[in-house]
Amino acid sequence: MKILLLCAAGMSTSLVVSKMEKALAEDEKDWIIEARPAERFDDIYKDYDVILLGPQIRFKKKDFEKIAGESGIPVETINIRDYGLANGENILNLARELYNNR
Numbered sequence: 001m002k003i004l005l006l007c008a009a010g011m012s013t014s015l016v017v018s019k020m021e022k023a024l025a026e027d028e029k030d031w032i033i034e035a036r037p038a039e040r041f042d043d044i045y046k047d048y049d050v051i052l053l054g055p056q057i058r059f060k061k062k063d064f065e066k067i068a069g070e071s072g073i074p075v076e077t078i079n080i081r082d083y084g085l086a087n088g089e090n091i092l093n094l095a096r097e098l099y100n101n102r
Helices: 014-023 038-047 055-069 080-084 088-100
Strands: 002-007 032-037 050-053 075-077
Touching: 002 014, 002 038, 002 055, 014 032, 014 088, 032 038, 038 055, 050 055, 050 088, 055 075, 080 088
Parallel strands: 002 032, 002 050, 050 075
Antiparallel strands: none
16 A cells, blocks of 8 residues: 655654554555655645645645545545654554545
8 A cells, every 4th residue: 555644844744654654564564655745746646545634734635635536545634643643553544444445
């Protein structure tokens, strides 16, 4: 699975990505988790299976859902508490759930 985390500048999610990678199960080690700035969305969204938004850009969710939804790619905002605590396991569980329910 390829997971895209979007935030305002692409930098604040790097710790979250690291924590998510550490939470991957052994059979998930080949998954790709990347953080990018939201302004790159249009150019890259089709390369991913799941898109997660940092809480600071949650206001863009409807726009991103409309575009990504046409390709069957789920978009969700990361829980502010999980994001702030960099709870990689909870955020990874969100991505798994979105992927399995698409």
